[in-house]
Amino acid sequence: MGILQGKTALITGAARGIGKAIALKFAQEGANIAFTDLVIDEAGGGLATEREIAALGVKAKGYSSNAADFAQSEEVVKMVKEEFGSVDILVNNAGITKDGLMLRMTEAQWDAVIGVNLKSAFNFIHACVPVMMRQRGGSIINMASVVGVHGNAGQANYAASKAGMIALAKSVAQEMGPKGIRANAIAPGFIDTAMTQQLTDDIRNEWISKIPLRRGGQVEDIANTALYLASDLSSYVTGQVIQVDGGMNT
Ligand code: NAI
Secondary structure (H helix, E strand, O other): OOOOOOOEEEEOOOOOHHHHHHHHHHHHOOOEEEEEEOOOOOOOOHHHHHHHHHOOOOOEEEEEOOOOOHHHHHHHHHHHHHHHOOOOEEEEOOOOOOOEOHHHOOHHHHHHHHHHHHHHHHHHHHHHHHHHHHHOOEEEEEEOOHHHHHOOOOEHHHHHHHHHHHHHHHHHHHHHHHHOEEEEEEEEOOEOOHHHHOOOHHHHHHHHHOOOOOOOEOHHHHHHHHHHHHOHHHOOOOOOEEEEOOOOOO
16 A cells, blocks of 8 residues: 555646656555646647556546636636545646846746746645645645755746745745644756756756766656655655755755
């Protein structure tokens, strides 16, 4: 029996990448999986992800929704509650980058990144907390980034959104601890996904030379940390940010 047997996890932006790896990991441990992405279809991989999760013998359903939209997010949580009966684990994973140096960064770049990365986490936490309170417990995980801890030239919007997700997790941990709801953040370093595959070889190699473990992280490295935070293995851990970065910032 898996360590998440009978739990329901809701993961945003999980058609591919880190979110998908977390969904599969949780499903292997017995959790039923609700996940979102902008569009759940064949082209974007969402329907294949749904089938891969279901093949592990758990309930799986993908919901098309823009996580930056408050009303849509509320609607998704309502549908998940009806379909699955509970929400025990929330992973705020949906995220985008729109990089640029401060002098050239447009208002649209700023608003898009803050909306998709940070406001989405507010939207889902706001909708899930009443459900978790009625259940007397839950685990919330915000997918931040090492740049949310240290900053990064050319990513002021992204770094600020990720720092916001860390402070959001810490604040929710303080407010909701007495109700049995834990909230933590994961700060991945350089992980091999579509997001980092956009980089040139030179930039990739420069990053990797700064990582003591001399490799990019794999999505499973993040999924394993998410499993720890989602499960009772971390039952006395809340308000923390765990850097999973190969030692890059130590
Ligand atoms: P990805 O680009 O492969 O996957 C992100 C998913 O979110 C995609 O399926 C995308 O369609 C979805 N998405 C985008 N906007 C959305 C919206 N408005 N509503 C719903 N879904 C939306 O990215 P990856 O690498 O898997 O990243 C996942 C999370 O991890 C992000 O929050 C990212 O910022 C964070 N992260 C990634 C790192 C990396 O090195 N890949 C490092 C640090 C953090």
